[in-house]
Every structure is written in structure tokens, then in C-alpha cells.
Amino acid sequence: MTYYQQHQSDFLEGLKTFLRIPSISTLSEHKPDIRRAADFALNELRAAGMTKAELIEGTGNPLVYAEWLGAPGKPTILFYGHYDVQPPDPLDEWKSPPFEPEVRGNDIFARGACDDKGQVLIQIKAVEGLLKTTGKLPVNVKFLLEGEEETGGEHIEEYVKSKPPRLKADAAVVCDTEMFAPEMPTICVGLRGMVYYELTVQGADHDLHSGVYGGAAPNPMQAVAEIICALKDRDGHIKIPGFYDRVKPPSALERQAWARLPFDEKEYTEKEMGARELVGEPEVPLFERVWARPTLEVHGIRGGFTGEGAKTVIPARAVAKISTRLVGDQRVDEAMAQFKAAVKAATPKGVTAEVKMLHSGEPSLTNPDNPFIHASAEAMKQVFGKETVYIRSGGSIPVVGVFDRYLGVPSVMMGFGLPDDNLHAPNEKFHLPNFYRGIEAVARYLEILGQ
Amino acid sequence: MTYYQQHQSDFLEGLKTFLRIPSISTLSEHKPDIRRAADFALNELRAAGMTKAELIEGTGNPLVYAEWLGAPGKPTILFYGHYDVQPPDPLDEWKSPPFEPEVRGNDIFARGACDDKGQVLIQIKAVEGLLKTTGKLPVNVKFLLEGEEETGGEHIEEYVKSKPPRLKADAAVVCDTEMFAPEMPTICVGLRGMVYYELTVQGADHDLHSGVYGGAAPNPMQAVAEIICALKDRDGHIKIPGFYDRVKPPSALERQAWARLPFDEKEYTEKEMGARELVGEPEVPLFERVWARPTLEVHGIRGGFTGEGAKTVIPARAVAKISTRLVGDQRVDEAMAQFKAAVKAATPKGVTAEVKMLHSGEPSLTNPDNPFIHASAEAMKQVFGKETVYIRSGGSIPVVGVFDRYLGVPSVMMGFGLPDDNLHAPNEKFHLPNFYRGIEAVARYLEILGQ
Numbered sequence: 055m056t057y058y059q060q061h062q063s064d065f066l067e068g069l070k071t072f073l074r075i076p077s078i079s080t081l082s083e084h085k086p087d088i089r090r091a092a093d094f095a096l097n098e099l100r101a102a103g104m105t106k107a108e109l110i111e112g113t114g115n116p117l118v119y120a121e122w123l124g125a126p127g128k129p130t131i132l133f134y135g136h137y138d139v140q141p142p143d144p145l146d147e148w149k150s151p152p153f154e155p156e157v158r159g160n161d162i163f164a165r166g167a168c169d170d171k172g173q174v175l176i177q178i179k180a181v182e183g184l185l186k187t188t189g190k191l192p193v194n195v196k197f198l199l200e201g202e203e204e205t206g207g208e209h210i211e212e213y214v215k216s217k218p219p220r221l222k223a224d225a226a227v228v229c230d231t232e233m234f235a236p237e238m239p240t241i242c243v244g245l246r247g248m249v250y251y252e253l254t255v256q257g258a259d260h261d262l263h264s265g266v267y268g269g270a271a272p273n274p275m276q277a278v279a280e281i282i283c284a285l286k287d288r289d290g291h292i293k294i295p296g297f298y299d300r301v302k303p304p305s306a307l308e309r310q311a312w313a314r315l316p317f318d319e320k321e322y323t324e325k326e327m328g329a330r331e332l333v334g335e336p337e338v339p340l341f342e343r344v345w346a347r348p349t350l351e352v353h354g355i356r357g358g359f360t361g362e363g364a365k366t367v368i369p370a371r372a373v374a375k376i377s378t379r380l381v382g383d384q385r386v387d388e389a390m391a392q393f394k395a396a397v398k399a400a401t402p403k404g405v406t407a408e409v410k411m412l413h414s415g416e417p418s419l420t421n422p423d424n425p426f427i428h429a430s431a432e433a434m435k436q437v438f439g440k441e442t443v444y445i446r447s448g449g450s451i452p453v454v455g456v457f458d459r460y461l462g463v464p465s466v467m468m469g470f471g472l473p474d475d476n477l478h479a480p481n482e483k484f485h486l487p488n489f490y491r492g493i494e495a496v497a498r499y500l501e502i503l504g505q
Numbered sequence: 506m507t508y509y510q511q512h513q514s515d516f517l518e519g520l521k522t523f524l525r526i527p528s529i530s531t532l533s534e535h536k537p538d539i540r541r542a543a544d545f546a547l548n549e550l551r552a553a554g555m556t557k558a559e560l561i562e563g564t565g566n567p568l569v570y571a572e573w574l575g576a577p578g579k580p581t582i583l584f585y586g587h588y589d590v591q592p593p594d595p596l597d598e599w600k601s602p603p604f605e606p607e608v609r610g611n612d613i614f615a616r617g618a619c620d621d622k623g624q625v626l627i628q629i630k631a632v633e634g635l636l637k638t639t640g641k642l643p644v645n646v647k648f649l650l651e652g653e654e655e656t657g658g659e660h661i662e663e664y665v666k667s668k669p670p671r672l673k674a675d676a677a678v679v680c681d682t683e684m685f686a687p688e689m690p691t692i693c694v695g696l697r698g699m700v701y702y703e704l705t706v707q708g709a710d711h712d713l714h715s716g717v718y719g720g721a722a723p724n725p726m727q728a729v730a731e732i733i734c735a736l737k738d739r740d741g742h743i744k745i746p747g748f749y750d751r752v753k754p755p756s757a758l759e760r761q762a763w764a765r766l767p768f769d770e771k772e773y774t775e776k777e778m779g780a781r782e783l784v785g786e787p788e789v790p791l792f793e794r795v796w797a798r799p800t801l802e803v804h805g806i807r808g809g810f811t812g813e814g815a816k817t818v819i820p821a822r823a824v825a826k827i828s829t830r831l832v833g834d835q836r837v838d839e840a841m842a843q844f845k846a847a848v849k850a851a852t853p854k855g856v857t858a859e860v861k862m863l864h865s866g867e868p869s870l871t872n873p874d875n876p877f878i879h880a881s882a883e884a885m886k887q888v889f890g891k892e893t894v895y896i897r898s899g900g901s902i903p904v905v906g907v908f909d910r911y912l913g914v915p916s917v918m919m920g921f922g923l924p925d926d927n928l929h930a931p932n933e934k935f936h937l938p939n940f941y942r943g944i945e946a947v948a949r950y951l952e953i954l955g956q
Contacts, residue, residue, distance in 0.1 A: 080814030141816055147711065205814050232717075246716060250815040259779030260598065261930040264802040265697060265900030266683075268830055269741070269785045269794035271778055275803035279730035280739060288731060288853050290720070327722055328710030328821075333855040334720045349719035352726035353818050358805030359826060363531030363656050364701040364864040365592055366828060367804050367929050370779075375810060377817060379719055402739050404784040413815045449716030478818050479712040 057183045058494050065179050065493065066162070066486070068098065072137075072171045073155040073164040079115060079138035079205040088201050091137040092116045095174065095199050102182035104197065114209035115201030121220065122181070123194045128504055129426075130194040132223035132463065133181075134453055135174035135230060136203035139166035140478045147480035160486050167484035168475040173229035174199060176470060176489065180496035192504020196223060200453070203230075206250065206413025210453055214460045225426035226457045227499070229492070231447050231469025232477075234315060236485070239434030239495070241427060242467035244345060244446030245454055247380035247417035249390050252410045253278065253397060255372045261358075262368040272404025274372035275358055281407065282374070284400030285393075286350045290334040290343075292378070294396040297348060297389070302382030304346045304446075311444065312341040326474050345446035348389075349379040377413075379450065386414040415452025420464050426503070430466045433499035437491050449477075468495065508634045509945050516630050516944065517613070517937070519549065523588075523622045524606040524615040530566060530589035530656040539652050542588040543567045546625065546650050553633035555648065565660035566652030572671065573632070574645045579955055580877075581645035583674035583914065584632075585904055586625035586681060587654035590617035591929045598931035611937050618935035619926040624680035625650060627921060627940065631947035643955020647674060651904070654681075657701065657864025661904055665911045676877035677908045678950070680943070682898050682920025685766060687936070690885030690946070692878060693918035695796060695897030696905055698831035698868035700841050703861045704729065704848060706823045712809075713819040723855025725823040726809055732858065733825070735851030736844075737801045741785040741794075743829070745847040748799060748840070753833030755797045755897075763792040766894065777925050796897035799840075800830040828864075830899065837865040866903025871915055877954070881917045884950035888942050900928075919946065 077091035078084040092109055095118045099107045104120035115138065123130070142152035142165045150156040155164035162172075177197070184191050198221065200210040214221060231242040257272035286292050304312070319340070323329050334343045353376065358369030380389055394409050401407040420427070422444050431442035447467075454465040470492035476482045528542035529535040543560055546569045550558045555571035566589065574581070593603035593616045601607040606615035613623075628648070635642050649672065651661040665672060682693040708723035737743050755763070770791070774780050785794045804827065809820030831840050845860050852858040871878070873895050882893035898918075905916040921943035927933045 080812070080816060082813065141810070141812065141814075143810070143812070144712070204816075248716070248817070250817065257780060260927065260932070261595070262778060263900065263929040264800070264804065264828060265699070265830060266898070266924075266928065267778060267795065268800035268802050268899055269789075269798055270783045270791055272780055272782075272784045273802055275806065276733060276737065279733040279803065282727060282730040283734040286727065327713060327718060329708060329723055329855060330857070331723075331855050332721045333723045333853075338720075340721055343720035344718065347720055349715070351715040351719050351724055351817075351819055352730065352809070353715065353816060354809030354811035354820065355726065355806045356811035358803070359592070359594070360805035360807035360824070361531070361592065361594070362533065363592075364826070364828070365531060365655075365804060365929065366699070366701065366802075368802055369805065373811070375815070377715060377815070379716060402784075404780060404782050406781070447716070448719060449714065473717075476711065477717065478714040478816065481711070 057187045058490065058497070062490055065175065065490070069162065069172060069175050069489065070155045072175060073166055074153055076153045077138050077201065078141050079202050079207065080141055088115045088138060092118050092201055095137050098178050099197055102178050103185035104181065110213060112209045112213060114207040117210060117213060118197065118199040120197045121195065122191050124190055125192065125194050125504065128193040129224040130196065130222065131500065131503065132196045132198060132221065132226045133177045134198055134226050134228045135177060136170045136200045137174060138201040138204050139169070139171070140204050144480060149481055161483040162486055163481055163483045165482050167482050168471040169477045169482065170203065170230045172484040172489055173470055173492065176229055176492040176496055179493045180500065183493065183497055184500060192500050195500070196221070211456050214456050217460055221461055223461065223463050226463050226465040228451060228454060228465045228467045229469060230451055231467045232471030232473060232475065233469060234443055234445050236472055237438060237440060239438040239440060239442040240469060241422070241430055241442055241444050242447045242469055243422045243444050244419040245417060245451050246448050247384065247386060247415050247455070248377055248450040249380065249386055249393065249411060250377040250413035251393065252412055253281065253374040253376055254408045255405050256370065257405045258370050261370050264366040264368045267368060271368050273368050274405050275369055277402050277405040278355055278372045278374050280402050281397055281400045282352055285396055289336055292348060292350050294392050296392050300383035301348060304342060315443065344448040346381050348381055348384060350376065352376050379448065380417045382417065384417060386416055415450045416455040418455040418458060424464055426464060426466050429502045430468050430499055433502050434468065434495045436498055437495040468499070508638045509941065509948070513941055516626065516941070520613065520623060520626050520940065521606045523626060524617055525604055527604045528589050528652065529592050530653050530658065531592055539566045539589060543569050543652055546588050549629050550648055553629050554636035555632065561664060563660045563664060565658040568661060568664060569648065569650040571648040572646065573642050575641055576643065576645050576955065579644040580675040581647065581673065582951065582954065583647045583649060583672065583677045584628045585649055585677050585679045586628060587621045587651045588625060589652040589655050590620070590622070591655050595931060600932055612934040613937055614932055614934045616933050618933050619922040620928045620933065621654065621681045623935040623940055624921055624943065627680055627943040627947055630944045631951065634944065634948055635951060643951050646951070647672065662907050665907050668911055672912055674912065674914050677914050677916040679902060679905060679916045679918045680920060681902055682918045683922030683924060683926065684920060685894055685896050687923055688889060688891060690889040690891060690893040691920060692873070692881055692893055692895050693898045693920055694873045694895050695870040696868060696902050697899050698835065698837060698866050698906070699828055699901040700831065700837055700844065700862060701828040701864035702844065703863055704732070704825040704827055705859045706856050707821065708856045709821050712821050715817040715819045718819060722819050724819050725856050726820055728853050728856040729806055729823045729825050731853050732848055732851045733803055736847055740787055743799060743801050745843050747843050751834035752799060755793060762895065795899040797832050799832055799835060801827065803827050830901065831868045833868065835868060837867055866901045867906040869906040869909060875915055877915060877917050880953045881919050881950055884953050885919065885946045887949055888946040919950070
């Protein structure tokens with residue numbers, strides 16, 4: 055029995071403790087929890103045997119740094135993860151409270167279980183096992199964990215931008231993605247970028263009675279609807295002028311590989327998504343729609359009356375949360391300028407519209423033909439017993455582009471989530487067999503790299 | 506000095522006490538306040554000298570009834586008003602708390618000040634003054650006050666429908682409208698009807714990550730926007746098939762009278778509404794747009810993420826509050842069927858849409874050529890010192906149609922609100938000189954009718 059097998063219940067207890075901290079970075083009242091989560095990760099790194107573990111303070115939430123550099127001549131790996139989580143709402147849809155982790159069957163349910171506390175702990179426990187059993191690591195290892203991934207904070211980007219010598223590495227390992235299917239080891243080689251906006255539409259300076267003024271007063275709710283419809287058509291085509299200009303189609307090889315992936319559309323639609331049917335650009339195949347095409351999604355609209363019963367009010371203001379995902383050679387600055395111009399053109403009479411950018415990240419695409427990715431594919435194959443597949447993800451991990459741009463290192467995205475893990479949704483979970491095998495796979499990865 | 510002049514400070518104290526009761530009928534947690542407000546009105550009626558004052562219990566909030574029938578051979582007037590109020594949100598826009606009435610200058614600020622507690626008290630205090638000073642009333646008087654006007658409760662309609670003998674009357678007097686301008690006594694002869702809907706659009710059965718599923722998942726927020734845009738165009742034309750079929754234009758005489766009303770469009774737009782410009786059907790004159798044309802307004806959209814920061818979620822559900830106002834020969838049942846059919850036709854792929862009716866009232870139009878309206882015009886002219894004008898209101902007072910249909914009595918809408926009283930909005934107020942003159946005008950009205 056290996057160290058990893060012996061300590062599974064300790065790993066689980068550690069994960070539960072981590073998950074009990076409601077480190078929600080989008081809500082300022084959770085600042086103390088953010089710090090508790092950072093301290094927890096720091097202590098875990100120290101206990102694992104990492105050196106120079108410390109918090110890096112800056113403009114936002116602290117970064118957690120640690121290193122072990124006892125393998126001269128060997129490559130250096132920079133582990134990345136985040137200790138912050140998404141807000142848990144809507145709370146009433148959780149079967150168990152989001153910050154009281156509960157194991158049901160082979161899964162642990164809690165906000166952050168998969169995204170990303172479970173996967174951060176995979177990295178730490180992998181290193182811990184090697185250090186505890188052999189007293190050393192096969193390669194040099196650094197950790198850089200952040201607490202603003204879910205809120206688009208700029209602390210990590212600012213820090214990496216300054217190119218501190220201690221971040222020097224040969225490759226980054228990001229554990230924040232998912233496997234294509236259960237039992238199918240997966241490396242993600244492409245991520246969509248994103249820009250997240252708050253669109254504020256203002257009509258009158260106070261709410262108006264819809265009986266008295268209906269027919270004369272501008273209605274910001276109606277205006278938001280008109281702007282949204284002007285930005286995207288009923289078939290899912292984004293109508294922002296120029297938006298598709300820099301979109302690159304996937305290569306023929308990639309398309310062929312995607313077509314070979316085992317896939318049950320009915321299962322995906324009805325079980326995983328819980329939907330009736332798929333939507334989106336009808337002429338684009340599914341994987342391409344979610345991995346290699348830009349999107350525009352409305353997340354919510356605030357304003358007016360939404361409570362119980364009826365209130366006949368024309369709201370003074372409506373605030374919409376809208377994001378676009380970016381792919382290929384699309385860039386945040388240009389996409390934002392296009393979005394703002396399209397909103398301006400679509401704004402109806404009688405209201406003003408203001409666009410504020412809350413969050414952004416460039417898209418990224420990694421060439422899979424490099425030794426750090428090959429080693430990862432091999433390690434996962436050995437642990438999971440199956441050939442590793444290469445996919446992209448529709449999500450965004452802005453730090454991957456940041457590591458590429460400022461440190462010049464490729465990111466290896468070894469992810470252990472599952473498609474039905476309910477990221478950013480109620481009842482987020484992490485599949486415990488993946489937690490335990492993930493730890494072993496990361497340890498195996500370091501061993502292969504050290505050979 | 507008359508009784509009315511002597512007792513102004515008592516009237517004001519009474520109004521403040523009434524306004525301190527948060528009798529919000531749309532929120533079930535305020536049930537006890539509803540009862541307190543009903544009891545308050547009941548006790549005021551008793552103290553005024555009305556007889557047989559009692560609560561009429563039924564399916565919803567109690568009706569308050571009282572009568573004084575000591576004028577045989579004289580006409581009988583049925584006073585109507587409502588003791589319930591709108592919710593106060595958005596709370597943070599109130600300059601003083603909505604249920605702590607505050608007098609600033611000549612105005613009293615509180616939820617319900619004008620709509621309708623101030624005007625209910627006008628009726629009661631008018632009767633009180635006559636009874637206290639002369640020991641009798643010039644005509645027979647009945648009161649029927651309700652507590653569900655703002656929530657579309659059906660108690661009053663059910664009760665009136667049963668045609669109880671004690672509601673027999675020659676005319677109803679409704680004090681729940683406004684004057685066209687300060688110092689301009691006004692009688693309202695037309696009201697729009699309304700149907701208030703809750704539109705629930707469901708996509709997947711749980712919230713989805715917009716990165717992972719964006720491009721494939723149905724987005725109910727986007728779908729609501731598409732439905733809204735299909736129901737009304739950018740120029741304010743309702744696109745529901747058949748919706749305008751039974752709309753009747755105002756008569757040439759009415760149009761001429763409206764054109765003579767003193768009106769400053771800039772003042773109306775910028776001061777009263779606090780807007781930049783007016784919108785709505787460009788080919789229709791303003792008063793006709795707000796008094797004699799149907800509308801469709803979105804009041805709010807619930808669902809998804811609207812909090813601080815960024816949450817990348819495709820919501821499972823969006824719930825929109827939408828109402829239409831009706832005019833002319835439009836009828837609730839037909840308008841609702843048209844609305845539902847239009848929503849069904851506009852519902853995009855991947856989502857289901859369900860329409861629930863929360864509230865409705867038929868439009869009404871009174872022929873101004875009747876003695877009860879003539880007497881009212883004369884009474885207001887005597888008290889305010891100016892000729893009374895006839896207008897319509899864009900709002901809805903469903904009970905007017907109910908009195909007409911089931912009791913066969915015309916309603917005299919003597920209103921004492923002002924256009925800037927912020928009905929249904931933060932900082933609702935009532936102009937105290939109108940409160941005091943309103944009491945005198947109603948008393949004078951009863952005297953004229955008794956002659």
C-alpha cells in the first residue's frame with residue numbers, strides 16, 4: 055500500500071476543512087474567509103515540506119507562494135491553482151449547504167469541491183507524498199496560488215507581469231479543468247478568453263407608475279432587452295460588427311480528433327445539462343460551438359420589481375451582467391471596443407447605456423507537441439489505465455495567457471473534474487476517485503519529468 | 506373659522522398614524538399590518554359618526570363598510586378607497602423612511618400618502634365635519650374600502666358581484682386619481698384597464714457554467730429578451746396580433762379639450778418624470794398615448810446572477826413581470842389570450858415559457874354628462890376657485906368597472922393627487938393643501954347633492 059493509498063482519509067479530511075471556508079471572492083464581506091483560505095493553503099504547503107512558503111501581498115487578495123528547489127539540473131514546474139470560489143446562489147437549490155461538505159456515494163458536494171480547492175489539494179498532496187516517502191522531489195517545484203480567479207482580480211497578473219525571478223520555470227501545471235468523460239484522462243490545450251461586462255441602462259431618474267406614464271416613459275428593462283437582441287440573433291450568431299473577424303477555425307486534425315471522442319448527445323443534453331435541446335449556431339458542430347467559437351451570454355438583469363405579486367413600476371434603471379467568450383486571435387481590448395460600439399448603436403431613444411468591464415482574460419491555445427505535455431499524458435495514462443485525449447475547454451483561465459506572455463512558459467492543463475460536477479452552479483461536487491487518482495497522477499508526472 | 510380649518514392639525518395627525526402602518530398587500534408577511542390598517546379605517550369611520558361600521562371578511566383582506574342613511578328621499582353616495590399600499594422598494598432611494606411620515610414644506614412624504622390613504626381620509630374627514638357640526642349628512646352615505654387594490658385581490662369584486670342590498674347607491678365617489686396640475690380641479694372620466702403577468706422561462710434544470718456550455722445551452726435571459734422584443738417594437742408599437750383591434754380613439758371633442766390643457770412638455774419630461782425625452786408611438790399625441798392607447802411594460806426580470814462582481818452562469822430560469830394596459834373595448838380575457846399566443850409564438854428553441862396572470866381590471870370610460878359629475882365639478886370649482894377640467898388617467902382602478910357592471914352606478918373620480926406625487930415610486934408624497942381642500946371639496950359635494 056502506497057503512501058497515497060494509506061492517507062486517503064487524511065486527504066479527504068483536509069479537503070473538507072478547505073471546503074468549509076466560504077472564500078467567495080466576488081463578495082467583499084467574505085474578505086476574512088479569503089484570508090483564512092490563503093492561510094490554510096499556506097499551512098498545507100508547509101506541512102507538505104515545501105520551503106519559503108509565504109503570502110505575497112499586493113493590491114488584492116494574497117497570492118500563496120512556496121518552492122522546493124533541491125533538484126539542480128532538473129526542470130522546474132510551477133503549480134497554479136486558486137483558493138477562491140464562486141458565490142453559491144441560488145442557495146435554495148443546494149441539497150446540502152454549500153459550505154458544509156457532504157460525501158454522498160463517491161462524490162463530495164460543496165462549493166469549490168472541484169473548482170478549484172479539490173484540484174489545488176491534488177497538487178499539494180502529490181508533492182507531500184513524494185517528500186514524505188523519499189525526502190525529496192524528482193524535479194524543482196514552485197507553487198503560485200491565487201484568490202481572485204472567480205472575480206477577475208488583477209493581483210496575479212500584476213505580479214507575474216513584474217517577472218519576479220522566483221517565478222522562473224520550465225512549465226506551469228494548471229489543475230482547473232475537467233476530463234472529457236469519467237475514466238478518460240484528458241489534457242486541455244485550448245481555453246476561451248472572456249470579457250465580463252456590467253451594462254447599466256438608465257431611463258428616468260426615478261421609478262415611474264406604469265399606468266400614469268406608460269406610453270411616454272422610457273423603460274430601461276425594455277431597452278436592455280432590445281440591446282441584447284441586437285447583440286445576438288435567435289440562432290446564436292453574435293451580431294457585433296467585426297466580432298468574428300479574428301476567429302480561427304480548429305485545424306483539420308483537431309476536428310478529426312474531436313469527431314472521434316465518445317459522445318452521447320442525448321445524455322449530454324438531458325442528463326448533464328438537464329435541457330430539452332441544444333441551441334447555438336446551427337451550422338457549427340457542437341464541440342466547435344463550445345470550444346472554438348465566441349459566445350455572448352446574459353447572466354442576469356437587476357432592477358425594477360421582481361418580488362412576490364404585482365408592482366406596476368417602470369424602473370428607472372436596469373443593470374445587466376453580460377459576458378462574451380473569445381477564441382483564436384480575438385483580443386480583449388478589441389472585443390471590448392466592438393462590444394461598446396454595438397451597445398451604443400443599439401441603445402434606443404430615451405435611455406443612456408453605460409458599459410463597465412468587470413473581468414477579462416485572453417484566449418489561449420497550447421501546442422500539444424512539447425515534452426511537458428507528453429509527460430503529463432503518460433502519467434495520466436499510467437494511473438487511469440487509458441489513453442489520454444486532447445480537448446479544449448470553453449471556459450477561461452486567464453492566467454494561462456499570462457504565464458505564456460510574461461514568463462514564456464507553456465501551461466499543462468491536467469484536469470480531474472467531471473462534466474457533471476456543476477461548476478458555478480448549485481450542488482457542485484468532486485468525484486473522490488478522481489481526487490485520489492489525481493494526486494497519484496501528479497506525483498507520477500513529477501517522477502516521469504525527473505527521469 | 507370652519508370645523509375643517511380648526512381641525513387641520515388633527516387631520517394631519519390622523520393621516521400620520523394611518524401612514525405608519527405598512528399595509529403592503531403584495532407581501533404576505535404584512536398580513537397583520539393589513540388588518541391594523543383596516544381596523545384603523547373602521548375606527549375612524551366610527552369616530553366620524555358613521556353607523557354599522559364593520560369589517561366584511563371574505564377570501565382575502567377585509568373590506569371596511571359603514572353607512573349613514575338618515576336622509577330619506579335624498580341620493581345615496583358610495584365612497585370607495587383602499588387602505589393597502591404598494592411595496593416601498595427600492596428602499597435606498599427614499600429620503601425619509603417610507604413608513605415614518607415626514608412633513609417637508611407643504612408635503613407629507615410616506616408610502617400611501619397620496620395612493621390612497623390620504624384620499625381615503627379626505628372622504629372620512631369630510632363626512633366627520635358635516636356630522637360633527639350639523640349632526641347629519643345632506644345625502645345618504647356608504648363607505649366601502651378595500652385592502653387589495655395594489656395586488657389585484659378579488660375580494661371586493663366577489664362581494665360586489667353578489668349585489669348585496671346594502672351597496673345600493675346612486676353613484677360611487679372614488680378618490681384615487683390626481684389633478685391635472687396644481688390648483689386645477691380635475692375629474693377623471695376614463696381609466697385604462699390592465700393585465701399583469703408573470704412570465705417564467707425555463708431552460709436547463711440547473712444553472713450552467715457559461716464557459717463550459719456557452720454556445721450549446723439555452724439561455725432563458727436571452728429568451729426573455731427575445732420574447733419582449735417580439736411583443737413590442739422600438740417605437741412602442743405592440744406587436745401582439747389583434748391587440749389594437751378594439752382600441753377606440755378619443756372623440757373629437759375630447760381631443761380638442763386635451764389640446765387646450767395647459768402643458769409644458771419640457772417640465773413634464775425633465776422635472777416630473779426626470780427623463781431626457783419622451784418615447785412611445787411617434788404618430789400618437791402624448792395625452793392619447795398615456796390615456797387612450799394600450800401599453801406593454803416590463804417591470805423586472807428575476808433570475809441568474811445580479812449581485813456584486815462577476816458570476817459566469819447561464820441561468821436555468823428567468824421570471825419577468827410584464828403588464829399591458831387596456832383601453833376602449835379591449836377586454837381582459839381576450840387581451841390575455843392574445844398575449845399568451847404571442848408569447849408562445851415568440852418563444853425560442855430550447856426553452857419553455859409559461860404565462861401566469863397575477864392581476865387584471867377592465868378599462869372604463871364614464872359619460873361626464875351626469876348630475877353626480879356636474880355636482881363634483883361645481884364643488885371643486887367652489888373650493889379651489891377654478892374651473893374643473895375633465896381628463897382620463899392612464900392608470901387602472903378596476904373597481905370602477907366593477908361598480909358599473911354589477912351595481913349599475915357611475916363612478917365620480919374626484920382626485921386630489923398631483924402629477925409629481927411619486928405614486929408607486931420612492932418618496933411618494935401628498936400635497937397637504939390638497940389634503941385639506943380635498944376634505945372641504947368632498948363635504949361641499951355632499952351639500953350640493955343634498956340641495
